[in-house]
Amino acid sequence: MIRFDRVTKRFGDTTVLDDLCFSVAPGRHVTLIGPSGSGKTTILRLLMTLLRPDAGTISVDGALLTHERRGGSLVPAGEKHTREVRKKIGMVFQQFNLFPHMRVLRNITEAPMHVLGLDRGDAEERARELLDLVGLGEKCDAYPTQLSGGQQQRVAIARALAMRPRVLLLDEVTSALDPELVAGVLDVLRDIAHTTDITMVCVTHEMNFARDISDEILMFDAGRVIESGPPERIFSEPEHERTREFLSAVL
Template identity: 80%
Template sequence: MSTDQSPKILDTGANGGEELIRFENVTKRFGKATVLDGLDFQVGRGKHVTLIGPSGSGKTTILRLLMTLLKPDEGRIKVNGDYLTHEERGGKLVPAREKHVREVRKNIGMVFQQFNLFPNMKVLRNITEAPVTVLGMSKDEAEQRGKELLDLVGLGDRCDAYPTQLSGGQQQRVAIARALAMRPQVLLLDEVTSALDPELVAGVLDVLRDVAHSTDITMLCVTHEMNFARDISDQVLMFDEGKVIESGPPEKMFSDPDLDRTREFLSAIL
């Protein structure tokens, strides 16, 4: 790992716009395995960045660090100018208290591979529960917002259904609406179609295309759906063994990458 105190940060679109996410020398280990190795990169506000690479290369770990489901072993992460797992006290940077973590994390929403809906709650309440309990939104405002989001994902007529009454694709669209209900600045997408039957994938990806093209939400996406990545991305990062080995706009990365490793990976999945 580099010991440089002023890391060279990989720019993924912050120049010409405000930086929203920054990883500084972030290392994450599981036992003796180093999953992220001194990772440096930044994402500009409103940009859509897709992470590609083989399984085990560290892509999902990045999303889980941003959600504070994991903590880095070394390095620091900033979101919207605030440290995520650290805070400044007495002129020093120290591990953050839970209150600080919760406050910064409110800016981040995530859609997982599995839908993780509450089976005992109807669809609308699945969407309104967190805005009411976490953001302090009134029930009326949360329900109005929830109905608007269900319309957005094409499920405006399923407010009173239970998750078990929906198809997998419909449940994933509810999960997308639930993440958007928190009004996140950052939306993390972790292989959101991998648990779906093939015929359901297109509908979910169409919803996410609409979100990408009609909102200013910053998106960080892990996917093997390369056509989707080409459509929505400002920048594509190729990961291998815990490092970014190549990055560029989608037209460059998918048509004429510089590295043999990137070409090998893309030829195996396209």
């Protein structure tokens, strides 16, 4: 479902991703762990085309994301091509990024109507189903400022799912929440992980959550995957010294 093939990303003289290769199979849940600055969030930003790689290619569901073939050559993708591939990807950010002037229901229906072309009735029906899924069925007519941070993040999750993505990206989705609100958001994401076939790529410092939802853990350091495997092994018997150091600091 996702393939990074020798991807390099630099910011000035700093190489954030260094000839990175990894893939995620359809329906799998992969969590990226590692110290700050190791390249984890850059991967999500590349998948959302908020950034473009300096070298290498990225594929989603068999289609190149930031490149396309023209006349037998590989060239930077046009906006139309990138937009079509990006439709398969949803993302939940650290900050909720809800439209403050729109009620909750419209926050969720806006993109499906304008990007996917759904009519209002179908979009609203889907939005109400998703709000029920995240435990906010009674908040359709509320404005974001009338919700707690945890409730706003659950609306953001529903908004991402409304686009029917094949891939869901989660970027430290609880880092902006007060501690007492974290559990509710993580419970919603656990339910999604366990009851849908959406491919998930997660960046988190919530190691118990990573253990619960992940099929595979990728440990990053200095822009490379230094160790990968099922959570039971990574958390119990890590092989790399850098992984052991990192986990001893966060567990």
